[in-house]
Amino acid sequence: MVAGPLPAPSGPGKDRLRLWIRLLRASRTIEAELRERLKKEFDTTLPRFDVMAALYRVPEGMLMSDLSRFLLVSNGNVTGIVDRLVSEGLVARARRNGDRRTSMVRLTDEGTKSFATIAAAHEGWIGELLGKVSEEDARRLTGMLTSFRSNWEGRE
Amino acid sequence: MVAGPLPAPSGPGKDRLRLWIRLLRASRTIEAELRERLKKEFDTTLPRFDVMAALYRVPEGMLMSDLSRFLLVSNGNVTGIVDRLVSEGLVARARRNGDRRTSMVRLTDEGTKSFATIAAAHEGWIGELLGKVSEEDARRLTGMLTSFRSNWEGRE
DNA sequence: ATATAAAACTTTAAGCTTGAAATATCTTGA
DNA sequence: TCAAGATATTTCAAGCTTAAAGTTTTATAT
Numbered sequence: 001m002v003a004g005p006l007p008a009p010s011g012p013g014k015d016r017l018r019l020w021i022r023l024l025r026a027s028r029t030i031e032a033e034l035r036e037r038l039k040k041e042f043d044t045t046l047p048r049f050d051v052m053a054a055l056y057r058v059p060e061g062m063l064m065s066d067l068s069r070f071l072l073v074s075n076g077n078v079t080g081i082v083d084r085l086v087s088e089g090l091v092a093r094a095r096r097n098g099d100r101r102t103s104m105v106r107l108t109d110e111g112t113k114s115f116a117t118i119a120a121a122h123e124g125w126i127g128e129l130l131g132k133v134s135e136e137d138a139r140r141l142t143g144m145l146t147s148f149r150s151n152w153e154g155r156e
Numbered sequence: 157m158v159a160g161p162l163p164a165p166s167g168p169g170k171d172r173l174r175l176w177i178r179l180l181r182a183s184r185t186i187e188a189e190l191r192e193r194l195k196k197e198f199d200t201t202l203p204r205f206d207v208m209a210a211l212y213r214v215p216e217g218m219l220m221s222d223l224s225r226f227l228l229v230s231n232g233n234v235t236g237i238v239d240r241l242v243s244e245g246l247v248a249r250a251r252r253n254g255d256r257r258t259s260m261v262r263l264t265d266e267g268t269k270s271f272a273t274i275a276a277a278h279e280g281w282i283g284e285l286l287g288k289v290s291e292e293d294a295r296r297l298t299g300m301l302t303s304f305r306s307n308w309e310g311r312e
Numbered sequence: 313a314t315a316t317a318a319a320a321c322t323t324t325a326a327g328c329t330t331g332a333a334a335t336a337t338c339t340t341g342a
Numbered sequence: 343t344c345a346a347g348a349t350a351t352t353t354c355a356a357g358c359t360t361a362a363a364g365t366t367t368t369a370t371a372t
Binding site for chain 2: 327328329330331332336337338
């Protein structure tokens, strides 16, 4: 995945391969830095942060399946992370009257407060880590990645 | 991390935050697809592929520490993955005369042959998954990400 | 009604990942 | 020389991740 630049391959398709490698290395580098800071400064993890960020947008809560779909991870994965967040009092599960298979998952008041603090720091970190990318480049890149993604989603 | 587009936040720094979210979602989407195909078609995993890709570039082999640095993962992580590749006969460890703490890790002949096959398929998949990105955009994006990364690396 | 399928979620086994501690080896300086 | 520190790697515990199998509940088609 993170194949090296050494032989500098060329030919058809190589530009896209190179793009993918850069994309992956960039996101892994940033992810690693964020993970470390979340651990050191807030004693939490990236997956917990992801779940809380998803829930923060929707005060009334989300279904487990919506959560896993949104986060692009498996169902079982979310179960474990939510379990831990519940045991820490940051997230609550609420059985629903209508469909007893499902449960609404939402941030507790403590979870909401906690996330707001962490998210503010997180936004600052991103600004710092991507500081060298101009605002204009950021918007251009975002646009390219968005159109890529919507194209891609069409195929599944 | 994968915070949602719903409230459509704005303000200083929001463009970079949005860029980061797009970047992460794009790489996770592609990664998930690659993982699935590697499993289904070659019964292997992304981490194994990553290690083999790194070693493929360097026939004489790499030290464990170089490998983990190159792949942006921890030392202990690489140990486990290499252990499994060794037990599958795809990778070999060779103790060195000079420094007996270290060992050179390299692909076996079988590993080299196996990787070449998988890498060809992999390149095709990337071409397919990124097919909607024009070659020109691919080069532009790559350039932006490269300069980002070299800027970033300067700070550590 | 009631079997059958579908859906939502959890559990499980295997593997990946990290950070920290442990081990072994090498290097350096008194 | 040899103790102290540095380096390379492995081990360990905890948590993350997936795919597949299992459980409970709901929907559908006789």
